[in-house]
Amino acid sequence: MTDSPEGTPAAENAAPHAVSRRRLFGAVGAGAVLAGAGAVIGRVTADENSGTDHADVVAFRGEHQAGITTPAQDRMHFVAFDVTTKSRDELITLLQTWTAMAERMTAGQEATEDGATGDGPYAPPSDTGEALDLAPSQLTLTIGFGPSLFDDRFGLADKKPAALLDLPHFRADNLDPNRSGGDIAIQACANDPQVAVHAIRNLARVAFGTASVKWSQLGFGRTSSTSTTQATPRNLFGFKDGTANIKAEDPNALAQHVWVDPTDDQAWMAGGSFLVARRIRMLIEQWDRAVLKEQEAVIGRSKRSGAPLGAKDEFDELDLDSKMGHDFVIPEDSHVRLASAEELGGIQILRRGYNFTDGSDGFGHLDAGLFFVAYCRNPVEQFVPMQQNLSRHDALNEYIQHVGSAVFACPGGLADGKDWSSQLFT
Amino acid sequence: MTDSPEGTPAAENAAPHAVSRRRLFGAVGAGAVLAGAGAVIGRVTADENSGTDHADVVAFRGEHQAGITTPAQDRMHFVAFDVTTKSRDELITLLQTWTAMAERMTAGQEATEDGATGDGPYAPPSDTGEALDLAPSQLTLTIGFGPSLFDDRFGLADKKPAALLDLPHFRADNLDPNRSGGDIAIQACANDPQVAVHAIRNLARVAFGTASVKWSQLGFGRTSSTSTTQATPRNLFGFKDGTANIKAEDPNALAQHVWVDPTDDQAWMAGGSFLVARRIRMLIEQWDRAVLKEQEAVIGRSKRSGAPLGAKDEFDELDLDSKMGHDFVIPEDSHVRLASAEELGGIQILRRGYNFTDGSDGFGHLDAGLFFVAYCRNPVEQFVPMQQNLSRHDALNEYIQHVGSAVFACPGGLADGKDWSSQLFT
Numbered sequence: 078m079t080d081s082p083e084g085t086p087a088a089e090n091a092a093p094h095a096v097s098r099r100r101l102f103g104a105v106g107a108g109a110v111l112a113g114a115g116a117v118i119g120r121v122t123a124d125e126n127s128g129t130d131h132a133d134v135v136a137f138r139g140e141h142q143a144g145i146t147t148p149a150q151d152r153m154h155f156v157a158f159d160v161t162t163k164s165r166d167e168l169i170t171l172l173q174t175w176t177a178m179a180e181r182m183t184a185g186q187e188a189t190e191d192g193a194t195g196d197g198p199y200a201p202p203s204d205t206g207e208a209l210d211l212a213p214s215q216l217t218l219t220i221g222f223g224p225s226l227f228d229d230r231f232g233l234a235d236k237k238p239a240a241l242l243d244l245p246h247f248r249a250d251n252l253d254p255n256r257s258g259g260d261i262a263i264q265a266c267a268n269d270p271q272v273a274v275h276a277i278r279n280l281a282r283v284a285f286g287t288a289s290v291k292w293s294q295l296g297f298g299r300t301s302s303t304s305t306t307q308a309t310p311r312n313l314f315g316f317k318d319g320t321a322n323i324k325a326e327d328p329n330a331l332a333q334h335v336w337v338d339p340t341d342d343q344a345w346m347a348g349g350s351f352l353v354a355r356r357i358r359m360l361i362e363q364w365d366r367a368v369l370k371e372q373e374a375v376i377g378r379s380k381r382s383g384a385p386l387g388a389k390d391e392f393d394e395l396d397l398d399s400k401m402g403h404d405f406v407i408p409e410d411s412h413v414r415l416a417s418a419e420e421l422g423g424i425q426i427l428r429r430g431y432n433f434t435d436g437s438d439g440f441g442h443l444d445a446g447l448f449f450v451a452y453c454r455n456p457v458e459q460f461v462p463m464q465q466n467l468s469r470h471d472a473l474n475e476y477i478q479h480v481g482s483a484v485f486a487c488p489g490g491l492a493d494g495k496d497w498s499s500q501l502f503t
Numbered sequence: 504m505t506d507s508p509e510g511t512p513a514a515e516n517a518a519p520h521a522v523s524r525r526r527l528f529g530a531v532g533a534g535a536v537l538a539g540a541g542a543v544i545g546r547v548t549a550d551e552n553s554g555t556d557h558a559d560v561v562a563f564r565g566e567h568q569a570g571i572t573t574p575a576q577d578r579m580h581f582v583a584f585d586v587t588t589k590s591r592d593e594l595i596t597l598l599q600t601w602t603a604m605a606e607r608m609t610a611g612q613e614a615t616e617d618g619a620t621g622d623g624p625y626a627p628p629s630d631t632g633e634a635l636d637l638a639p640s641q642l643t644l645t646i647g648f649g650p651s652l653f654d655d656r657f658g659l660a661d662k663k664p665a666a667l668l669d670l671p672h673f674r675a676d677n678l679d680p681n682r683s684g685g686d687i688a689i690q691a692c693a694n695d696p697q698v699a700v701h702a703i704r705n706l707a708r709v710a711f712g713t714a715s716v717k718w719s720q721l722g723f724g725r726t727s728s729t730s731t732t733q734a735t736p737r738n739l740f741g742f743k744d745g746t747a748n749i750k751a752e753d754p755n756a757l758a759q760h761v762w763v764d765p766t767d768d769q770a771w772m773a774g775g776s777f778l779v780a781r782r783i784r785m786l787i788e789q790w791d792r793a794v795l796k797e798q799e800a801v802i803g804r805s806k807r808s809g810a811p812l813g814a815k816d817e818f819d820e821l822d823l824d825s826k827m828g829h830d831f832v833i834p835e836d837s838h839v840r841l842a843s844a845e846e847l848g849g850i851q852i853l854r855r856g857y858n859f860t861d862g863s864d865g866f867g868h869l870d871a872g873l874f875f876v877a878y879c880r881n882p883v884e885q886f887v888p889m890q891q892n893l894s895r896h897d898a899l900n901e902y903i904q905h906v907g908s909a910v911f912a913c914p915g916g917l918a919d920g921k922d923w924s925s926q927l928f929t
Binding site: 201209256308314365367370441445 | 635724
């Protein structure tokens with residue numbers, strides 16, 4: 078059984094009825110390339126099974142990878158792999174296979190042409206099936222390569238970007254090696270978590286014998302906006318998070334702080350970005366016992382409105398000089414000051430984090446926090462000094478603990494005919 | 504700062520604009536009581552921050568607790584508590600406090616009247632704030648009491664329902680005590696996971712010193728329908744799950760199989776139900792290597808359509824007698840046959856489970872599966888014989904492992920003026 082192009086066109090403002098993954102097939106291929114990766118190119122309403130999310134398709138190919146400046150989807154499933162083969166050819170084949178699957182799944186199709194039932198009764202289905210009735214849900218799949226991939230196994234040592242270094246130890250880091258590092262990362266974001274989990278699960282499955290899951294993290298709710306079209310969400314400290322984030326609508330900021338320029342480093346990273354992931358456990362019980370004034374002083378913003386202390390509206394500029402008596406209105410050890418571009422000599426990063434809760438910590442509390450994901454042009458020059466400043470001085474450190482850490486080099490987007498091995502292995 | 508009844512009425516078909524938790528206040532109290540617990544009584548569209556979910560309010564009070572026959576929401580956060588106080592009065596006070604908070608939160612309000620910022624700068628906020636801008640999202644909060652609560656600590660021994668027994672060991676159970684049992688359970692279901700997590704987190708927080716979190720589980724996607732208005736979702740084996748589930752629209756089945764009759768057992772359980780929770784790890788890597796014919800034979804249904812083997816449509820009746828040669832078309836060890844009312848002498852339960860994925864298992868695989876939640880009138884007469892049959896004969900056992908288990912007695916719904924201590928402690 079193969080997919081047939083029987084679908085309604087997935088055009089903007091298409092009729093609002095359920096469109097299954099199969100029926101969507103054939104409608105999005107060409108449009109996707111034209112619109113460029115990250116652009117929302119199709120809009121259909123969700124199938125009943127997908128809950129209530131709208132079901133846009135985000136273009137897979139383009140100048141940059143989707144999932145970076147794409148308006149942050151509601152849910153995330155993130156996975157880091159260890160490559161288990163020592164064969165360069167097997168790794169290349171996996172990256173090619175992954176690309177074909179990823180392109181199909183982001184278009185709302187089954188992972189392979191045969192799909193969940195088309196291989197016949199005597200073969201294992203080549204799609205696992207749990208997203209069969211679900212809408213595309215703006216799925217994006219973003220790949221990155223960790224420092225460890227550039228050792229002597231695959232002949233990649235001379236391709237290692239100078240900026241792709243294991244992050245240094247930061248003060249108070251309490252990293253779990255089982256939640257850190259990895260040779261390859263894939264970030265799946267979607268408005269339906271089952272679509273994100275399905276994608277990661279199918280990519281992990283086909284990697285059997287070549288790469289295995291080192292760690293994975295489900296993020297239940299976005300805690301960053303990456304577009305001016307989005308309201309600012311709240312983290313589990315109850316504060317609006319990422320008000321001052323770089324937005325997709327600011328191409329100058331993206332060029333300066335997010336996208337790697339071909340002259341920066343390795344040519345294969347042109348149009349790419351570096352991904353920093355930090356699993357930040359929030360000590361919510363301690364936080365919840367802090368008085369409002371303390372919470373707002375720690376963050377440097379009003380809890381309800383998100384406005385900087387001393388200001389009225391969320392998007393008012395930080396006034397870092399204003400004083401009340403001898404003290405700064407926005408305290409010297411407040412998070413918003415220490416993380417500000419003003420404080421950091423102009424450093425900015427694109428944040429794309431998610432709230433998580435992973436059961437209990439075994440001591441009567443929820444294991445909850447922020448899965449911090451950020452993109453930047455050079456982690457050594459951006460994330461590292463920022464985190465050094467924060468780890469040394471941030472009043473928030475009393476209430477958080479960094480327990481996982483990883484950094485990955487994400488190449489640029491794919492032109493037609495290219496795949497996830499093209500940039501790195503040629 | 505206190506809430507004021509400034510809101511737009513949260514009536515069915517209210518104007519589709521954003522309604523914050525605060526502005527909704529005052530509009531839903533009376534309507535909720537009239538409509539009965541579990542009924543959807545308000546409909547507003549979601550605030551931008553809540554993603555794309557519709558923002559209905561489900562009535563908190565009524566004959567039965569909401570969250571049982573309420574059309575299954577998309578996401579769940581489930582928590583089991585150990586009671587840490589030995590004081591009966593403190594426990595009663597906690598249940599009263601929880602009730603007031605739960606009623607507010609399900610109506611889309613902050614957890615307390617003072618809320619996230621109204622206690623003043625020198626008090627810890629009495630709402631943690633992360634749901635401030637989010638719509639009600641059909642939040643339901645359902646409470647249940649575990650067998651261990653009825654020991655000698657609180658004078659409840661003679662209130663213990665005869666049907667509330669720790670579940671027996673089933674064949675191949677591999678239970679983790681840290682994911683099993685508990686004195687009190689609260690099930691939070693909502694279409695926005697942040698609303699569910701916020702509710703559990705605030706209830707856990709206020710319990711400090713009286714009860715502590717024993718375990719909790721996030722379910723990212725519903726895998727049951729509890730209403731004929733809902734399409735059947737798929738589990739992580741890629742199959743439609745719960746096709747034959749009891750539906751809210753079948754009051755006779757509910758009366759027979761779900762709701763406790765006052766003459767059944769303890770009078771305080773009238774209108775209540777028993778909740779069985781099982782964390783079922785799915786060995787998805789083994790499953791994914793099984794051929795389609797084997798998968799369909801194990802389940803007893805077609806993968807794509809969900810139809811019983813030998814039938815055409817998902818909702819066609821099981822033909823358990825039909826044979827192909829010497830073999831039954833629906834195999835003798837198939838899950839659908841063994842779990843069927845026909846096979847079990849008429850036993851049925853109301854399933855309300857959720858898919859989960861909790862990172863990696865440490866062996867290169869995703870830790871994923873089904874958080875099985877079911878409601879029944881008598882677990883000893885319904886769940887136990889069903890699970891004994893399944894654990895002994897079900898072909899599915901090769902691909903799953905039960906790793907967590909709990910049972911709770913959930914009282915009936917609350918009349919006006921009553922709280923979660925009223926039924927059990929009077």
